[in-house]
Amino acid sequence: MAETADQFFVILQHWLVGHVPASLQGVLSAVLSVVAILGVFASLFAITTVLERKGLGRMQNRYGPNRVGPFGFLQPLADGIKSLTKEDIVPQSADKVVHFLAPVVLVLAAFSLYAVLPIGRNMVLADLDAGVLFFFAVSSVMELTIFMAGWSSRNRYSLLGGMRAIAQMISYEVPLILTTVTVIMAAGSLSTVTIVEKQAGYTGIVPHWFVFTPWGFAGFVLFMIAALAESNRSPFDLPEGESEIIAGYYVEYSGFKFALFFLGEYLGMFAISGLGITLFLGGWGAPLPFLAWVPSYLWFFVKLLAIIFFFIWVRGTLPRLRMDQLMNFAWKFMLPMALMNLVTAGVWHFLPHGVLRWLVCGLLVVVPYVVLGRGLMQDSKLGKRVYRFAE
Amino acid sequence: MLGEGIAKGLVETARNFFGSYSNKDRLTTVQFPEERLPQMEATRDFPFLVYDGSDWQSGLRCVACQICEKECPPKCIYIEKSKDKKPDFVGKPQFYPAVFNIDVSVCMSCQICVEVCPFEAIKMDTEFELSTDDRFGGLLWDKARLARPNEHYRQIHPTDAAVSDAILAEEKAKAEAKAKAATEAKANPTPANVPQAGSGGTATQ
Amino acid sequence: MIEAAVQESTPGEETLLELSLGPHHPSTHGVFRMDIVLDGERVVKLKPVFGYLHRNHEKIGESSSYLASMPYTDRLDYMCSLTNNWAYALAVEKLAGVQVPERAEYIRVITAELTRLQNHASTIGFLLQEMGASGTPLMYAFREREIILDLFEALTGSRMMCNYMRFGGCRVDLPAGWLEQVGKVVREFPRFLDEFANLLSDNEILLARTQGIGVVSKELAIQGGITGPILRAAGVNYDIRKVDRYGIYERFDFRVPLGEHGDVYDRYMIRMLEMRESLKILEQALRDIPGGPIMDSKTKIRGFRPKAGEAYGRIESPKGELGFYLISDGTANPYRYRVRPPSLINLTILEDMCLGSNVADVIVIFGTIDIVLGEVDR
Numbered sequence: 001m002a003e004t005a006d007q008f009f010v011i012l013q014h015w016l017v018g019h020v021p022a023s024l025q026g027v028l029s030a031v032l033s034v035v036a037i038l039g040v041f042a043s044l045f046a047i048t049t050v051l052e053r054k055g056l057g058r059m060q061n062r063y064g065p066n067r068v069g070p071f072g073f074l075q076p077l078a079d080g081i082k083s084l085t086k087e088d089i090v091p092q093s094a095d096k097v098v099h100f101l102a103p104v105v106l107v108l109a110a111f112s113l114y115a116v117l118p119i120g121r122n123m124v125l126a127d128l129d130a131g132v133l134f135f136f137a138v139s140s141v142m143e144l145t146i147f148m149a150g151w152s153s154r155n156r157y158s159l160l161g162g163m164r165a166i167a168q169m170i171s172y173e174v175p176l177i178l179t180t181v182t183v184i185m186a187a188g189s190l191s192t193v194t195i196v197e198k199q200a201g202y203t204g205i206v207p208h209w210f211v212f213t214p215w216g217f218a219g220f221v222l223f224m225i226a227a228l229a230e231s232n233r234s235p236f237d238l239p240e241g242e243s244e245i246i247a248g249y250y251v252e253y254s255g256f257k258f259a260l261f262f263l264g265e266y267l268g269m270f271a272i273s274g275l276g277i278t279l280f281l282g283g284w285g286a287p288l289p290f291l292a293w294v295p296s297y298l299w300f301f302v303k304l305l306a307i308i309f310f311f312i313w314v315r316g317t318l319p320r321l322r323m324d325q326l327m328n329f330a331w332k333f334m335l336p337m338a339l340m341n342l343v344t345a346g347v348w349h350f351l352p353h354g355v356l357r358w359l360v361c362g363l364l365v366v367v368p369y370v371v372l373g374r375g376l377m378q379d380s381k382l383g384k385r386v387y388r389f390a391e
Numbered sequence: 392m393l394g395e396g397i398a399k400g401l402v403e404t405a406r407n408f409f410g411s412y413s414n415k416d417r418l419t420t421v422q423f424p425e426e427r428l429p430q431m432e433a434t435r436d437f438p439f440l441v442y443d444g445s446d447w448q449s450g451l452r453c454v455a456c457q458i459c460e461k462e463c464p465p466k467c468i469y470i471e472k473s474k475d476k477k478p479d480f481v482g483k484p485q486f487y488p489a490v491f492n493i494d495v496s497v498c499m500s501c502q503i504c505v506e507v508c509p510f511e512a513i514k515m516d517t518e519f520e521l522s523t524d525d526r527f528g529g530l531l532w533d534k535a536r537l538a539r540p541n542e543h544y545r546q547i548h549p550t551d552a553a554v555s556d557a558i559l560a561e562e563k564a565k566a567e568a569k570a571k572a573a574t575e576a577k578a579n580p581t582p583a584n585v586p587q588a589g590s591g592g593t594a595t596q
Numbered sequence: 597m598i599e600a601a602v603q604e605s606t607p608g609e610e611t612l613l614e615l616s617l618g619p620h621h622p623s624t625h626g627v628f629r630m631d632i633v634l635d636g637e638r639v640v641k642l643k644p645v646f647g648y649l650h651r652n653h654e655k656i657g658e659s660s661s662y663l664a665s666m667p668y669t670d671r672l673d674y675m676c677s678l679t680n681n682w683a684y685a686l687a688v689e690k691l692a693g694v695q696v697p698e699r700a701e702y703i704r705v706i707t708a709e710l711t712r713l714q715n716h717a718s719t720i721g722f723l724l725q726e727m728g729a730s731g732t733p734l735m736y737a738f739r740e741r742e743i744i745l746d747l748f749e750a751l752t753g754s755r756m757m758c759n760y761m762r763f764g765g766c767r768v769d770l771p772a773g774w775l776e777q778v779g780k781v782v783r784e785f786p787r788f789l790d791e792f793a794n795l796l797s798d799n800e801i802l803l804a805r806t807q808g809i810g811v812v813s814k815e816l817a818i819q820g821g822i823t824g825p826i827l828r829a830a831g832v833n834y835d836i837r838k839v840d841r842y843g844i845y846e847r848f849d850f851r852v853p854l855g856e857h858g859d860v861y862d863r864y865m866i867r868m869l870e871m872r873e874s875l876k877i878l879e880q881a882l883r884d885i886p887g888g889p890i891m892d893s894k895t896k897i898r899g900f901r902p903k904a905g906e907a908y909g910r911i912e913s914p915k916g917e918l919g920f921y922l923i924s925d926g927t928a929n930p931y932r933y934r935v936r937p938p939s940l941i942n943l944t945i946l947e948d949m950c951l952g953s954n955v956a957d958v959i960v961i962f963g964t965i966d967i968v969l970g971e972v973d974r
Contacts, residue, residue: 058407058412059407059408059411060734060736061417061419063418063422234728235728316732317397317729318799318801319727319799321804322956324637374393382800382803382804385856387855388856389852390851390852396796396797397800404732432750433771434753434754462664462898463664499757501667503666506767506897
């Protein structure tokens with residue numbers, strides 16, 4: 001029973017594909033998976049926009065949107081209709097082809113990222129041997145489209161905004177990839193399916209997820225911070241929130257293309273969270289052994305929603321970092337931590353199981369964190385102050 | 392340690408998020424126009440003219456002294472005095488305003504006209520949903536639009552109306568006492584008493 | 597909107613970027629323009645351009661009577677109307693030699709300190725909003741401000757344009773239960789301050805964005821005629837409530853916080869500390885307020901004609917030293933009516949504060965000067 005619920009969509013796909021002659025079966029199977037991914041993640045985008053506004057609203061002691069539909073859940077429909085009916089303005093001196101292509105390629109690349117994410121047991125679109133490598137290659141295409149948007153608008157400010165965005169995204173790629181390398185070392189493979197399978201199994205009630213090891217925990221935290229920076233979200237949203245001073249790289253876009261940029265950004269955010277879940281949180285695995293009857297794809301989405309809620313929570317709390325502080329943080333704190341994490345993961349692999357392993361690796365994680373953190377704050381002479389009163 | 396302040400901030404926001412479901416203090420939105428907060432008694436929006444009784448034309452308290460017109464800071468009141476007189480609430484013949492216009496789009500709700508009026512004739516209303524799409528005269532109110540009964544004043548500003556009514560009752564009592572003294576003096580003429588033209592006509596209320 | 601023009605220069609010279617943070621801008625507290633010249637990231641020159649909200653306040657004052665100018669003073673610094681009213685009433689009372697009864701003085705102090713609370717709350721809320729905290733601190737600050745504005749409405753009839761002070765006292769007496777509600781605010785406001793401190797005062801990102809930015813030295817502040825929290829954050833002990841002891845402020849026990857570095861963080865923290873001191877003053881005033889008349893019985897409302905002469909009345913408004921200079925020639929209208937606007941005078945050092953900073957810091961520095969365009973342009 002639980003097996004059928006878990007493999008429901010796989011069984012459904014096989015049944016539908018069986019109706020077609022054998023030569024077309026492969027194509028139809030791929031098309032069905034693609035349609036499913038498009039449908040699910042686009043509606044997840046719509047739901048996330050409402051959840052974000054309502055979540056931020058509740059944090060700020062107010063309701064979010066609650067007029068359109070029950071509890072405001074039809075708000076994305078209203079927003080979509082609004083963005084479709086706006087006039088599409090293209091600057092006269094803009095590079096028209098590149099200007100048009102930038103949002104399109106962004107969305108294309110963002111959707112392609114889902115091909116290697118295992119959403120459930122036996123539910124991955126393309127079981128590539130080098131899945132993680134494919135993921136990072138395509139996410140670099142997303143960075144390229146941001147530069148295309150900034151360059152083609154022929155506006156000094158969108159160029160500056162675009163260049164800042166590129167600088168930010170490139171600097172945060174390095175800790176992102178280095179933390180991924182630790183997982184690849186531990187799992188021994190670049191394939192996402194293998195990485196998830198390596199995290200199956202339980203000791204007692206604790207699953208074998210990589211996040212429950214010292215290097216995995218540090219890696220997960222670094223991965224999440226870098227994911228925030230890659231998706232240009234608060235507190236790293238200076239390229240786009242810089243519209244307080246300099247309009248961002250998509251200032252010259254209006255109407256539906258603007259909506260496509262948002263779609264691409266949110267999809268990128270989901271994809272990178274999905275990768276984080278695959279690498280560190282055990283993919284579609286249940287957290288406790290007696291909960292394995294819940295279908296695997298549900299666990300994936302529960303973990304994804306948890307991470308999305310965390311992103312919304314962070315956005316509602318923290319002010320944004322300035323450009324040079326952002327870069328300082330990436331190069332002077334996250335990179336050394338990621339390198340130390342590599343060493344820790346190696347030490348973890350070669351020490352025998354037991355308390356000694358936890359102690360050594362724990363120290364190898366905590367000590368650099370404290371030292372680097374103190375260095376970062378003292379470098380800029382920041383700290384608490386005490387105020388005196390007159391007389 | 393790095394991250395401590397950020398963690399404290401996150402805890403605070405989470406407390407507000409979960410608190411907004413249980414604690415009224417943490418969700419202070421009032422869903423206007425379905426829910427409305429009760430209006431304060433002292434609220435002032437735009438002026439209105441008070442009349443006593445049921446006929447606004449004969450009961451209007453305003454005697455067109457034009458003090459409010461002079462004192463109004465943005466000069467939004469326009470008064471034209473009448474040529475004839477009509478009796479007021481103590482029976483004394485007074486002028487009345489033939490034209491009394493207030494340009495509500497200019498009025499800044501400062502309440503100075505209410506303060507300086509010696510006749511308790513102009514008071515502040517509490518209505519604020521007044522938008523109109525008539526650009527040329529919709530916000531220029533004349534006497535008919537401005538007149539409201541004393542019952543309305545008692546309803547919107549109970550304490551102030553009680554004070555105003557007390558002042559008018561006192562004046563009426565003084566006027567009646569003076570009239571009574573004058574009729575008594577007339578009834579017993581002595582060389583020291585000069586017969587006065589009594590103002591003891593019936594008060595038109 | 598934001599326009600940019602690039603000066604094409606001869607090769608070999610650096611290209612400076614001229615940016616106009618135009619009057620339509622979400623973060624400039626009103627219609628205000630800054631012409632900034634940038635060298636890469638650093639600000640090289642900054643020129644503030646204002647006057648978009650000029651409404652001839654001083655000229656209107658010359659043609660209106662003294663009473664009719666009172667509602668216009670509400671609209672100067674439109675966030676703090678009661679302190680504006682008090683400054684003007686103080687100037688006229690000095691001019692005409694009018695005494696104010698004791699209960700009215702206590703009411704004036706209570707309303708002025710409530711005004712200071714809601715102004716400082718709103719300022720720090722907006723400062724954090726401009727730093728990108730997507731509105732959360734702003735909403736918390738406004739939640740508290742709404743309670744205080746409701747108190748003003750119950751007392752004066754209007755939330756922001758109060759028109760409450762008169763020459764010789766106050767317009768109406770306190771309604772029933774008002775003092776209890778003020779007591780409730782005094783008891784519950786510290787919870788908001790503690791929440792705010794937890795939310796942000798230790799936050800590393802906030803520290804990184806505000807410490808060391810926009811430094812004002814003591815000498816610069818004194819030479820520029822700066823007053824208010826900026827002066828005290830720079831370390832100069834000058835609070836007009838202690839210096840002039842106008843009203844009955846000498847009866848209250850409160851301290852004046854002083855900063856050391858004069859940067860953005862100091863100005864933010866000084867405002868938080870001043871809010872706590874205001875709560876202390878409120879507590880003492882609520883305890884000691886006597887009964888009695890609220891208006892001097894000899895002063896006329898209409899036909900108020902002070903003798904010929906001049907007077908300057910100043911108070912410590914939440915933004916700085918707000919002063920009114922009046923010259924009377926014995927008629928019903930003043931001969932000269934001049935406002936000393938603290939926001940305008942504090943703006944004069946904007947360029948000195950911003951030179952050498954990043955563009956992203958200009959907005960943050962500007963937010964701490966706490967200007968209101970109604971006062972700058974009058």
